[in-house]
Amino acid sequence: MKIVMVGAGYVGLVSGACFADFGHEVVCIDKQESKIAALKRGEIPIFEPGLSELVRSNAAAGRLSFTTDLVGPVSKADAVFIAVGTPSRRGDGFADLSYVYAATREIAQALSRYTVIVTKSTVPVGTGDEVERIIRELRPDAEFAVVSNPEFLREGAAIEDFKRPDRIVIGAEDERARQMMAEVYRPLYLNSAPILNTSRRTAELTKYAANAFLATKITFINEMADLCEQVGANVQDVARGMGLDNRIGSKFLHAGPGYGGSCFPKDTLALIKTAQDYGTPARIVETVAAVNDQRKRAMGRKVIAACGGAVRGKTIAVLGLTFKPNTDDMRDAPSIAIVTALQDAGATVRAFDPEGMEQAKATLPAGVVYCSDAYECVTGADAAVIVTEWNIFRALDLDRVKETMAAPLLIDLRNVYRPDQVRAKGFTYLDVGRGTQAPEAGTKTAAA
Numbered sequence: 001m002k003i004v005m006v007g008a009g010y011v012g013l014v015s016g017a018c019f020a021d022f023g024h025e026v027v028c029i030d031k032q033e034s035k036i037a038a039l040k041r042g043e044i045p046i047f048e049p050g051l052s053e054l055v056r057s058n059a060a061a062g063r064l065s066f067t068t069d070l071v072g073p074v075s076k077a078d079a080v081f082i083a084v085g086t087p088s089r090r091g092d093g094f095a096d097l098s099y100v101y102a103a104t105r106e107i108a109q110a111l112s113r114y115t116v117i118v119t120k121s122t123v124p125v126g127t128g129d130e131v132e133r134i135i136r137e138l139r140p141d142a143e144f145a146v147v148s149n150p151e152f153l154r155e156g157a158a159i160e161d162f163k164r165p166d167r168i169v170i171g172a173e174d175e176r177a178r179q180m181m182a183e184v185y186r187p188l189y190l191n192s193a194p195i196l197n198t199s200r201r202t203a204e205l206t207k208y209a210a211n212a213f214l215a216t217k218i219t220f221i222n223e224m225a226d227l228c229e230q231v232g233a234n235v236q237d238v239a240r241g242m243g244l245d246n247r248i249g250s251k252f253l254h255a256g257p258g259y260g261g262s263c264f265p266k267d268t269l270a271l272i273k274t275a276q277d278y279g280t281p282a283r284i285v286e287t288v289a290a291v292n293d294q295r296k297r298a299m300g301r302k303v304i305a306a307c308g309g310a311v312r313g314k315t316i317a318v319l320g321l322t323f324k325p326n327t328d329d330m331r332d333a334p335s336i337a338i339v340t341a342l343q344d345a346g347a348t349v350r351a352f353d354p355e356g357m358e359q360a361k362a363t364l365p366a367g368v369v370y371c372s373d374a375y376e377c378v379t380g381a382d383a384a385v386i387v388t389e390w391n392i393f394r395a396l397d398l399d400r401v402k403e404t405m406a407a408p409l410l411i412d413l414r415n416v417y418r419p420d421q422v423r424a425k426g427f428t429y430l431d432v433g434r435g436t437q438a439p440e441a442g443t444k445t446a447a448a
């Protein structure tokens with residue numbers, strides 16, 4: 001099949017490369033000329049494990065190409081996927097659909113035969129109706145159908161998720177379009193991936209419901225972690241005890257600094273707005289978003305408290321900046337609020353991230369000292385904070401870290417270390433909710 005992917009970001013590029021790998025002929029289109037120029041040179045503008053090889057091999061095989069010109073490829077396409085961003089709109093937090101509608105208008109002008117237009121972007125319920133209305137208005141002569149096919153891939157494991165998805169959701173109102181979608185995903189049908197055929201509106205809402213539920217799970221365990229700290233219980237054991245119940249499941253029950261990233265924060269907000277607009281407020285999700293929002297800066301206060309209540313004139317090393325490991329994505333990363341809180345309190349922040357440095361420089365406030373590795377980062381620091389659980393931070397040479405730091409204080413916001421082992425090395429060690437909080441900041445404590 002001839003497939004066009006409008007938007008070559010995390011979702012568009014991964015989906016495009018995977019569809020090409022299925023054997024389809026794929027053209028990825030993006031407005032950003034520099035991105036397309038880089039892709040044509042074989043350079044991948046984002047960090048995603050395995051993507052580089054997948055793009056290169058499919059481009060070499062002639063199945064995957066890149067362009068800024070939408071008209072030519074769309075006029076020949078069987079299916080056109082919209083994979084542009086839907087960030088939070090400034091002011092009210094609703095999904096900003098301006099990119100989706102701009103892409104829709106461009107696609108409409110280029111249609112020349114029956115084409116399925118598929119929204120892969122996460123869009124509020126009813127957006128497919130509006131996409132259809134716009135195309136009908138601009139091109140009353142066009143033969144087309146609008147389908148919702150939300151994407152559930154996770155950055156960092158995107159290719160695996162795309163090729164072996166838990167499910168594929170296809171929301172279509174038109175049988176011909178549904179058959180085209182079956183053809184697009186045929187290799188996955190053969191792999192027996194569960195395909196859920198729904199109405200278009202149901203598909204749109206399913207994506208938001210799934211993300212809001214995952215955000216709720218994270219926020220729930222984070223609140224349990226706070227309670228564990230007060231009562232001397234261990235949140236990892238609580239999570240295990242909960243997660244072994246099949247009705248609950250163990251995933252997304254890791255206490256930490258709060259969820260971030262390009263999806264959960266904006267998608268929870270958009271769902272909240274949609275639910276309010278339809279007169280059925282999603283109160284649980286409203287609370288989740290508010291609790292999570294406050295948590296990120298509270299992690300900054302936790303660090304300050306660990307430093308004895310003040311960080312003016314102190315140096316804090318922040319290890320990990322991206323919202324999770326194995327991505328360079330800084331969108332809504334907890335590190336932003338944590339670094340800001342520390343700087344507001346007068347600290348000098350040194351920072352290191354294995355893949356996110358470039359994006360961090362464009363995102364974090366000025367004044368951060370960027371370092372080239374974890375050891376340079378902790379040099380002379382009064383405290384080190386693990387914010388993102390990259391593998392390299394799980395296996396630090398703690399003796400070397402202690403030697404280079406001004407004071408051996410480690411605040412592990414991802415619970416990657418065993419408290420007894422770190423304390424045995426002479427560190428003051430704080431984590432999130434494992435009942436192992438140091439009684440007094442800045443002092444060595446006995447192994448738990």
Ligand SMILES: NC(=O)c1ccc[n+]([C@@H]2O[C@H](COP(=O)([O-])OP(=O)(O)OC[C@H]3O[C@@H](n4cnc5c(N)ncnc54)[C@H](O)[C@@H]3O)[C@@H](O)[C@H]2O)c1
Nearest residue numbers: 007008009010011030031084085086099103121122151155
């Ligand atoms: N990132 C994820 O993990 C993820 C997972 C599932 C769903 N989603 C959803 O997928 C959508 C895309 O997310 P993303 O992270 O890939 O965004 P992104 O910002 O990485 O990429 C979007 C791309 O679209 C391009 N673009 C915008 N308007 C365009 C136009 N008119 N024509 C051509 N290109 C255009 C931009 O230049 C950009 O490169 C969002 O709705 C998001 O919520 C993202």
